[in-house]
């Protein structure tokens with residue numbers, strides 16, 4: 001075991017000399033002493049149509065409200081605010097396609113595109129509060145669609161392009177969207193992902209979709225249903241798109257700070273994925289503040305968050321955060337190793353990336369190809385590195401630090417969740433780092449590590465990670481299921497937010513995240529629920545029951561292993577196992593494909609019929625099975 005108290009890294013002096021936030025300790029103190037004053041000061045950095053009356057309203061716990069009475073629109077702060085300034089002609093977005101094609105958007109050009117598309121959505125009858133599902137590859141039209149929704153007050157629900165038919169269908173249905181925005185296909189690893197075809201299949205399972213807008217990306221043949229499906233590029237030349245001033249005119253909807261901005265589905269302990277709801281006001285303040293301080297963003301920086309906009313990291317730190325700060329972002333369409341394992345490093349060099357924010361799984365994946373690939377490139381533009389999604393193993397941390405950051409760049413290991421909306425536990429640029437620890441809570445955030453009874457556990461011992469005070473970027477509810485919101489997050493320890501993670505605190509107060517304590521699996525940093533994988537398996541005619549567990553995996557972090565009980569008359573075979581893996585891929589998406597299917601005559605269950613995944617996991621790893629007193633005979 002590494003020595004956790006000595007193995008630490010101070011910021012490089014050349015880096016430290018140029019950090020914006022020099023008075024870190026003072027900031028922590030201010031936030032701890034005056035939470036509302038602290039966040040109010042941050043909020044005043046942005047434009048409000050009407051100032052708030054109250055920073056934090058705790059009168060209806062746990063339905064906290066932030067910046068109550070304030071009026072704002074996050075899209076206004078991402079675009080309208082900048083085009084009035086010298087940022088107007090600055091690049092907002094640089095995008096490279098997998099095949100090497102390049103597109104760039106200045107703030108002015110991005111705003112134009114967003115206004116035009118927002119006019120189209122309005123003309124289709126999309127109003128404030130309506131839900132719009134977005135299901136696309138990683139192309140500029142994805143953030144454009146999100147911003148257009150925000151601008152007119154519609155609530156976007158982005159479904160990750162790596163999900164498939166049933167996952168998409170469930171999310172469209174649950175959000176009651178009337179419009180889907182997609183593309184013909186997407187490029188990934190040199191192959192086409194047939195997004196429109198998946199949309200068509202999902203829509204056969206649900207009826208309420210009125211319009212489908214299709215961006216042409218790959219140019220492959222797709223079916224367009226007359227009266228329902230429209231090409232984006234055809235709509236965008238209509239006078240309606242250009243508005244009455246040739247493209248820059250589209251009224252930004254005035255929103256209440258607490259009005260919903262988006263739904264994002266995520267996997268939880270049981271049952272179907274839940275729609276986490278975030279708002280315009282608090283989310284904006286939380287995301288912008290954390291990005292600005294943690295990554296020390298400067299006006300001239302080029303920022304690259306490698307996440308897909310289909311996940312929270314993409315929402316907060318690929319789309320909204322950088323635009324709120326007026327910086328230049330880079331976005332890449334395809335796979336990190338296409339056509340060779342130097343693709344990322346080549347782009348870091350060519351576009352002069354200063355800050356790279358990615359996931360441990362990507363680092364481990366690229367590490368496998370050796371140092372020669374990154375060493376062929378000039379990475380000297382890099383100033384800071386970031387990590388998110390799962391605990392980073394010290395080996396990957398050190399490689400990232402030495403080979404990519406040349407021992408000059410600190411690594412910001414940011415712990416947070418879809419639900420938190422923003423970084424929660426993270427270093428600031430001058431924090432002393434320990435590989436594998438996300439260090440300390442962000443200013444204004446208070447966490448604790450507690451035992452089953454809610455008692456603080458001693459230093460060094462494992463316990464449940466809870467958050468003790470509300471924060472502006474917090475989820476407000478689970479869409480259409482406020483009871484589940486209360487039960488899932490606020491009931492285990494009344495007054496505290498339950499994260500679902502276990503952690504320990506060391507003698508310096510640093511937090512070490514251990515992992516999920518529920519049935520959430522992190523495959524390559526992607527969050528999946530055992531329940532979804534199991535229900536995909538059970539939807540196959542040969543399967544009676546199924547259980548999914550996570551086992552450690554060298555690159556992916558965790559991999560899905562499944563145990564399947566067949567219906568009587570069905571015979572286990574290798575072909576059937578392969579078919580079941582394919583079936584899960586078809587229903588859920590390639591990321592959810594099990595690593596392995598094991599046929600079993602029965603599954604370990606409690607007497608009340610609950611599958612004991614814990615027992616399966618212990619058996620698979622040859623570990624003690626623990627307390628099995630509730631195991632059925």
Ligand code: WTA
Pocket residue numbers: 266311312313387388389390391392413414415416417418419438499500501513515516522525526527
């Ligand atoms: C895990 C991703 C350790 C954690 C932003 C959390 C991490 C879950 C880290 C949320 C980190 C995220 N160190 N673990 N830096 N970041 N996690 O909702 O288990 O996709 O609960 O949000 O990822 O996953 P989600």
